[in-house]
Amino acid sequence: MMTNLRNILSTIAFFCLVVFLVYKCSTGGTSKEDILKLDGRTIGTVIYKGGTKLEMEYEIDGLKYILKKSRPYTSIQNGEQFQIAYNPHNKNDAIPIYYEPVINEGIFETTNSLGDINWDINNYFTNQQIIGFDYKVNGIEYHKAQVIEFGTEKGDIILDRLYPVMYNVKNPKIAYILLDK
Incomplete structure (x- = not known):
């Protein structure tokens, strides 16, 4: 009886661990606050904004990445540029920093x-x-x-x-x- 209880508890613990790991992998594994604390920064350009969808392109080490977001704030425009914070260990794990727009001189x-x-x-x-x-x-x-x-x-x-x-x-x-x- 005690062995069956241990097996059941072990199975439940293993299942909970698998669910947690799947969740962490599906959410990129890093919270927004954690990404903002990391050193990864680059500039992202809005390449598509339509309805509730937004796509930003950013480049790291010569490779281009696309960041897709839903529900962007209302008056964002194609061509706008913002700082992007990213996880240096997983460069697809990134967030736009909308309060840090890029304002280029001459433009x-x-x-x-x-x-x-x-x-x-x-x-x-x-x-x-x-x-x-x-x-x-x-x-x-x-x-x-x-x-x-x-x-x-x-x-x-x-x-x-x-x-x-x-x-x-x-x-x-x-x-x-x-x-x-």
Whole structure:
């Protein structure tokens, strides 16, 4: 009787271990927080955004990778670039850092009209804080949502204050509000 109980408990423990390992392998094995703590960083470019799908291409050691995400934030545009954090031991295990956009000199200019923040959302589920702002380029008004680093205090952002906005000269829909100016 005792041997049967041991066999049953051993089988259950083995089954639990297999389920855990399958789960870790299917989720990439590394949490978002763990990946952010690692040294792997590169630049990713949005190559497809449609509906609830997003694809970003990034390169590490001459090899190209595609990062697929679902439910990207609303106003992300094809061609936008963001820092990508990745696991150096599994380069497919990566996450975009939306609050670290890449703003290349010569491609971006500052608007003469300043951005007006008109809403902000704290999303504790995804650890994202999103702000929306309006800005004008060549007389055309645009609206953009931007992820900012989670934990930025609401007192650090003054709604309805004007802030400078950097925009992509080839695609003014790509823009970022400069909160530290």
